[in-house]
Amino acid sequence: MDVSAPDGIVEGTSGGDLIDDEYTGDPEGDMVDNNDAILPGAAPNDDYIIAGDGNDTVYAGQGDDSVEGGNGNDLIFGEGGNDTLEGDAGNDTIYGDNDPAGGPAADPVSETVDWSHFQTDCGEVKDQTVDLGETKVHFDFQSQDAGAKATLTTAAQYTEAGENFDSCSALQLYGAGGDCGDGVSPTSTTVLTFSSDNSDYTGEVQGLSFRINDLDRSDSSDDHVDIVTLSAVDADGNPVDITIDPEGNQTVTDNGDGTYTITGGDQDTGYLNQDDKIGSVKVTINDPTAKLTIAYSNGGDTDQAISITDMTYDTCPVEDDPGEPGDDSIMGGLGDDVLYGQQGEDTLEGGEGSDSLDGGEGNDTLDGGADADTVYGGDDRDLFIVGSSEDGIGDTLDGGEGGDDYDTLDLQGAGPLRVHSTVTDYDPVSGVSTYAGTVDFLDGSGNVTGTLEFSNMEDVIPCFTPGTLIATPRGEVPAETLREGDKVLTRDNGIQVVRWAGRAEMSRERLMHAPHLKPVLIRKGSLGNDLPERDMMVSPNHRMLVANDKTALYFEEHEVLVAAKHLVANQGVDTVETLGTSYLHFMFDRHEVLLANGSWTESFQPGDQTLGGMGNSQRQEIFEIFPDLQTAKGRDAYHAARKTLKKHEANVLLMS
Structure with missing residues (x-):
């Protein structure tokens, strides 16, 4: 097949695409973070991504990337590097850095420890590793008593509606009477260790769930007491919480050391069947788990067994590592967009539509653009630009208070206006005041045409210097x-x-x-x-x-x-x-x-960013000389x- 040479541009289709480092839909074979960027001045992972039409999701990955969302309601993450991100048409959501939810490299997959997949040797389940799909489980059975063994059974098991346990599949742990003579010590210890060969998954499992059936206590004529001690740890060896819900009157004890003991209740019924509800216990381990240990003891004098149903769980995806956040340029374009600068010294431009901008950390520059926008500076020293009265009308601007805080409101090119402000805070050490208030935008006759609300601002700004x-x-x-x-x-x-x-x-x-x-x-x-x-x-x-x-x-x-x-x-x-x-x-x-x-x-x-430092008197001087500049049409003509x-x-x- 004839394939064109890469052109340095990762292109989406006309539909809703997921463009990340696994996307292979570009017609020339360009990929994200594939060390194949070839445009002038680009480092190997400085990707240029054109998502195209449709509701696209883009993870730009490492490097100083450029992303154009195109038509549609797009979700864009710049991730690592100093990125330039443009939503174009549609109601877009753009993050300068990483997905705040963590950005997993893959989706969780639901899998089952199906005991029917395990091999037996002379009827007993011995040590082995079983491939369950994205996960492998290693089975290790340790006998602490000559009569202890693990076998498979197809006897009917107690399960409830909605549980994905095979009602005719279980691991049976058998214990001889007396348990090494003391009636308490473990008959056997079963260890399940989870792993994965897929780099998209950690090897841990989450939401692990199963039942222990036939967990009971006999009457005096059939002396046995089932005792099960459970423990689970994560990949770092830290104990994981276990939730145990008995259906009968079994006793559950949290031993305080990461282990939990379940003791069969006094049913005074003799032997229970494996599908009897009162002998069943539901076990759930929600957090990521790398190893599960089941220690079984028979605390009486006669032989007895418990059954472990199939186990269900979800795989744990590896969290994506897109690199260090950078200084991003983010442009919403058309539509009602949501822009997040996150970390770094970012530039956010809302464009047309009622946009929401959040600078996050760092010294950011924010311009809501046309229509009524909500703009929040976040931490540190942010610059708020109002390009015209038309842009400013209906806006709500909040400088934020965190970090090295000193926010500036730049009313550049905004025409005649009147500012009403009050001091909301004063730092006697630095001498800096913080202001909140309203900006009235005026027409040529001094009538109010609209307003802007602002808060948490420390300054409102000023080309050549003397000697030039x-x-x-x-x-x-x-x-x-x-x-x-x-x-x-x-x-x-x-x-x-x-x-x-x-x-x-x-x-x-x-x-x-x-x-x-x-x-x-x-x-x-x-x-x-x-x-x-x-x-x-x-x-x-x-x-x-x-x-x-x-x-x-x-x-x-x-x-x-x-x-x-x-x-x-x-x-x-x-x-x-x-x-x-x-x-x-x-x-x-x-x-x-x-x-x-x-x-x-x-x-x-006029309209250049530096105009903002001028007071109203200087602005009025300019309007007297150039009256056309009081209108957007006149300012546009002064190109x-x-x-x-x-x-x-x-x-x-x-x-x-």
Whole structure:
């Protein structure tokens, strides 16, 4: 059969697929975690998964994976690595890391210790190992009395409706009278040890259940007392709890050492049959069990036996080990999605629909997107982005309180608004206040168009820093000297007039409590071709122009914009500590690319993430100059001068 060569993409079908490390439905033979990733910049297990249509379940496994859910209500687990996960259409649920339920490698399988499968030697059951399917059981019979033996019987057994025990199959343990002369010591000890050759299962069993029948005590004319002591341990040798339910008046004793003793009751009826209810005891062991021990004693002077019915159980799957959690990018897309960042510094974008976002642990960035969303930051220092008033209306944002807590609400590009807040907590040591309140979104006339509720927020945020030289018709001038009306050289439209200039002060205290806002130092020559010509320091969200053959190859654009924080992996680009700085912004009639310290970079773009640090007064200044920006249509028209790379796209560019 002619099979196409792998193309580096694990593809699902048009139906509901389970895509994990055992999925073999890709037409080119690509698999998850198969050391076969071949896309540019990919490590061997950095998989690219396109699930396609249908309600799919995807376990991306180890590596820095990219997953596209496609149409349908998908369930996606990024598992180990720094993953990029996109739900696309449908009501999707996406976890950045592992399945919180544990993610077993296989489903449990129900099996039976069927005594009819055991071999006999001269009518007796001797030591042997029997394959039961996914599990093997080793049978070990130890006789402590010359007359003790284990045999098989097809005599009718007591069972109840719903029990999957064969009513005509049992192991019979026979004990001679007197038990070595003391009437108490074990006649025999039977040990069942479970194991598995299948790597998907631990070898332990769970939900082990069976009956002991004909467990009784005779009258004085037939002196015998059945005594059974049970114990069970897990794979580590730890005792496992046993539940014992007698049908008659047998006595059950928990000995406190992991063993349980059952003593036949005084029925005064002589011998019982194996199908008599009053002689039956139900045994259940719910927890994982590796070994079961049955010690049988006959505490009287005459011979007697008990019967052990078939045993039922479920196998114990091995818990999946997908690797260490990472810093994930999770995009819900269309539909009402549920996104969990879990551990790591994650970026969650809800997209369209009424989404639920939970950042989990780590310093996360969360953007609910369109429609009414519920967004919870979880532990540590989280950044909440509201891209527009339309995005924010109906949202409920909670910064969370755990970990190294300092949460920031960024009302970027949200148009005219009014914030009502109260202090809900204050730390006198750090001087940090925590706020809760309401954001009113306003139209051009000051009327409220909708609201947003927030709580547990410690800050609401602020592109160039002073000293950066900007190319103008009169030469290079410091960025901090530019004012409204000054002329600047641009890459696309020649000489353009500065329409607005702004400044945001970043104190040492503010940077200490919001380290994600620390400036990025781009050293001389670190961008290639001896650029920039001098060291330059910019805000983390300020975007630099990158233009080379790789950008055209990977993104079908010769020139792209990359945020400074996404260039930190590049040699010579680092986030730096500072006692404080100022971020400078200036705008033109359109988003422009201009020359700073010899490198092409962007001007301020309304709606860019850095807008959030501005107060209402600066925002109103911009709206007076650019009134169209008060509407979503107007902001959309002020589009970016170049394609902007996301974090995972920038990583591909820098690593290749």
